[in-house]
Amino acid sequence: MNKKYYETIFQIIRTGHWITDQVSKELKEFGITEPQFNVLRILRGAKGKPISVSDVLERMVQRNSNITRIVDKLLIKGFAERKECPTNRRKMDLTITEAGLKKLKELDERVEAFHQPFIGKLSPSELETLKKLIIKLKS
């Protein structure tokens, strides 16, 4: 009973974790953890505009991360900048640096290379169906 549901859920969980695990391994070579990679991409996504710690948090896949410490690591590597927000001194203005953008480009290439073998496995309409079904499942 409900066997089919659990089998399907199991596939989703296993696939999701497997992908992030594999990507983590690719990133490790660059001395970057997956949360650091995600924060970098979020900073880039802000397109030059500084964003706050809580903004980053909102956009994170894993919401429980400690952004301060992740950003600490990015600062050390020179990939991000952190300044007090001038209009609200409680907040921090976080931005990605040129070095961060450059590194991110490298990382993206590596991640893309990882995905390459899978991209052709499903047709566009199959991908669409898959996406829609997952969204429906969560709705």
Next chain:
Amino acid sequence: MNKKYYETIFQIIRTGHWITDQVSKELKEFGITEPQFNVLRILRGAKGKPISVSDVLERMVQRNSNITRIVDKLLIKGFAERKECPTNRRKMDLTITEAGLKKLKELDERVEAFHQPFIGKLSPSELETLKKLIIKLKS
């Protein structure tokens, strides 16, 4: 380009992590972590027969776990037993205890209750399609 692929992958990742995060929170109330829960279920799955650390590892969703330390925690709680394997002293015979089985039943109920609202969201044929598409994607 390949936007649809990445959107779909993103849904899989996010959903997979979201489910395990939610389940972790449910388990936390019982003082059990998700890896511990998984190991317990694997031990139960052995149906009374003792299995080794490497057997457990093979069946884990997250393969990088340190089984020794997870089992340590289960021993402390009295949910598992660990003996030297008599036929191969390199190996350990791991089993679930009565207390472990009882606790696991409670945990299962809680996890089921979490899934309940989602079970009806997709029809059996939709679930089947979803499962098949994910498997095909990884193939």
Next chain:
DNA sequence: AATATACATTTGTACATACAATAGATGTTT
């Protein structure tokens, strides 16, 4: 203005995780 409440981030700390190094047992080769 003083006090309280809410907000944004950081820090302390206990715990978990990753991975390499180690230890001990078994299997294989000569």
Next chain:
DNA sequence: AAACATCTATTGTATGTACAAATGTATATT
């Protein structure tokens, strides 16, 4: 049988994570 390689599990250690408490700032209430 001795030497070497392989298998299995544990441990050391550095790093990451979770979550509560603390810090500092802004806003609301009296």
